[in-house]
Amino acid sequence: MTPRLVALVVLFFGLLGAVAVPLGRYLARVFAGENLRTARLLGPVERLAYRLAGVHPAEEHDWKQYAGGVLLFSLVTQLISYGVMRLQGSLPFNPTRLANVPPWLAFNTATSFTTNTNWQSYGGETTMSYLSQALALTSQNFFSTAVGLCVAIALIRGIARRETTKLGNFWVDLVRAHLYVLVPLSIVYALFLVSQGVIQTWSGPAHWSTLDGVTQSLLRGPVASQEAIKMLGTNGGGFFNANSAHPWENPTPLTNFVQMFSIFAIPAALCVTLGEMVKNRRHGWAVFATMTLVSVLAVAALGHFEQSGNPALTRAGADQVASALQCGGNMEGKEARFGIADTALFAVVTTDASCGAVNGMHDSFTPLGGLVPMLDIQLGEVVFGGVGAGMYGMLVYILIAVFLAGLMVGRTPEYLGKKIDSRDVRMASIYILIPAFSILLFSAVALLTEAGRSGIMNASAAEVPGAPWHPHPHGLSEVLYAFSSATGNNGSAFAGLTAYSAAHPVFYSLTLALAMFVGRFPLILAVLAIAGNMAKKRSVPPGPGSFPVDGPLFVGLLVGVILIVGALTFFPALSLGPIVEHFMQR
């Protein structure tokens, strides 16, 4: 790691811990239904919404009712997103007269945004009208984030409460997540972004004649308002094709820092919220420490590999050595203002969380540099993770870790006073196994079919004269990354993969949508089932034989479980992709 990257990492995680405390406590109060200062302004709006909707805030749901609300809300909003994209050609706010989004692309995209994935098989500026960006996509940036948050809160309630079936009222949690958390934070954040140069206008493309004398048109739009919730909600679906690399989405190193920070802000705060709600702050910090540790390891690795550069570029005559006048390293697919350090940290943050925004092109990373974000996703995005999704994923890993600790000493495992029974472990296993199956099986299917292989870019570049270019580990990486990203609801890509083309509109649209779906809703059901099961239990006071969940031993065990489960599952596939590619470099 270069000194700048070390300093950047220290500042980043220090600040994250500092902001997590007030934000995490605030979240705990929001979902405890407390009367907040913000409520003086928004309380009447909130109560009006409940009255119109026929919701009685005091009436709580059991896990099945809660799940019903989650599923129905997701279904309805997904249909709206799909409909808007399909009809955008005949709807207003379409300055460049874009046609309707084709059916498979719209299906894939609607699924993508509803599942908080934000995988983009399209180029934003050339596919989506302003109306689609707002009504089909930004809407889901809010909704899917709030849904994730609600599920995490329901699980924490299940752990904290005892001898009840009730997990809270989904509709109340949903409304409060929007009114008291996501919307106010987004307003402030969006205005900050504009002040730094992120655009916010509805006046269509800007045109000019370049120094070369060519007319250039660049689409403008309401970017800042979308960008704020894109990052804050760990969504990641950008207004532009180049996402957070586009200078109008992410103009300066300062906006870049704040964008990275905002990805982790709510997930980090949820560690504090967890500590508050289960009345064990040290446990919340142990979880925070676990996440920070895994994250820093990943940044160090990625920073090292990208700074070391690509030997082929040196052979081609480029100088990749860092000096006072250049950052050096593998600059293909990176922006000059971010260099290696800010790109490496961004890539780790976006894939530790289920964000998927990018400020550099992961496909052009060095082989082992590209392995890091892929592995980050495959570890289940529990390192801070998506808003809500990271916390409920981490809690599942904690159950597994505590269960293993119990097996090792031959005692009934317990977590925060609750005995872990076979139903909990079954659901946790399902939670861990579904993504593994989805990633590996779909990748295999893609590699075995012509439609799947035809999307690969970096295995068929035969147009270079005299260069033999056969099926290549990088092609495997592109496919493996795609299904990891979809299943993990991440949304970043080895973007050389063409996931939608006129020749093959169905294959990736369908398979990726299925992967996104199984990576979201079955897991949410498993989590809510665990929540329901935990809530019912009696609480036993911790005895001398209880495994402590707040010390270094716990952190070590948890890190071990996360790394081992991920490594064992994906190591064979990764060996055939990035690892082989690395050794081909010599």
Place this chain on the structure above:
Amino acid sequence: MKLLRPCLVLTAFLLLVCCLAYPAAVTAVAQTMFPRQANGSLITQGGRVRGSSLLGQTFADNAAHPRYFWGRPSGASVDRATGVTSSSGSNYGPLNPALHAEVRQRVEALRATGVTGPIPVDLVTRSASGLDPHISPAAAQIQVPRVARARSLSEAAVRSLVAAHTQGSTLALLGEPRVNVLELNLALDAQSGNSR
């Protein structure tokens, strides 16, 4: 059915809040408080838009413009249906021979202008957005002799102009030192008094 009414009503309510009220409020405040940034940080000269200070411009043929500093190679393309520039990187994998061939060609093109020292990597690799407005100070420095020659200026004069358009890291920590190429080129034109 007990779920349907809250679901439909709250969906409508949240759409109003998140997709209408929120972006409208942000746009209104942004256009009032930060009109220049909100509209793209456009550079205008004599009532004519020359570009955006945040977006790089490329030359179809660099060699035809020795008088200007060259920016980073771009993977952006023009969308045929709308005429809009679509931002993009190359997405070349690290071992893709097309990448190696491209870089070699660019290195040769720079050597042909008389550069003898090391060639900074950022000047011969495509950016992530295809619209990168910056190059590293090293990439600017190796172009100084060429630009000075083509404009019959002293290297010292060009160098001081480069220095004036070089930005350091924010708070000495965030981001890399960099040179804004379009602003530098416009300043050169203004100094030579012959803008096209």
